Amino acid sequence: MDPHGEPGAHPVGPLEQALHAARALVLADLVAREVAEADVVSMVEDSVSHRRWWVEQWPDGAGFLPGLVAQDVQDALLERYGRWPLCPVCPTGDPHALEVEPELGPDPHWVCHKAGVKVAAVGGLAGAAPS
Numbered sequence: 001m002d003p004h005g006e007p008g009a010h011p012v013g014p015l016e017q018a019l020h021a022a023r024a025l026v027l028a029d030l031v032a033r034e035v036a037e038a039d040v041v042s043m044v045e046d047s048v049s050h051r052r053w054w055v056e057q058w059p060d061g062a063g064f065l066p067g068l069v070a071q072d073v074q075d076a077l078l079e080r081y082g083r084w085p086l087c088p089v090c091p092t093g094d095p096h097a098l099e100v101e102p103e104l105g106p107d108p109h110w111v112c113h114k115a116g117v118k119v120a121a122v123g124g125l126a127g128a129a130p131s
């Protein structure tokens with residue numbers, strides 16, 4: 001429960017803004033990869049509510065939220081759907097997923113470890129997709 005006032009009267013603070021931004025970035029990447037279905041969106045919501053608690057304990061980590069939410073969703077998708085997001089830069093070889101770097105830091109990127117390249121910023125997969 002929220003001890004600070006009534007539901008709906010809660011001011012939007014910087015942490016809530018950071019959570020909203022992280023949610024929007026990861027959703028943009030999901031849309032870019034055409035997996036933004038209802039249950040996938042709920043995975044993002046689950047991550048955001050979990051990370052809301054996390055960032056309230058550690059407000060300095062607000063800048064890390066996009067990378068953390070991206071990794072949460074990636075893990076959840078791996079269990080239910082498989083690898084995401086698939087690497088768009090390697091023309092041959094086994095399909096493999098991109099990874100978030102840094103795992104815990106600001107300005108996270110999707111990286112292909114096989115090719116050793118930064119593919120896109122988290123939230124920027126649409127611009128990197130050759131599709």
Ligand SMILES: [Zn+2]
Pocket residue numbers: 087088089090096112113114115
């Ligand atoms: Zn690759």
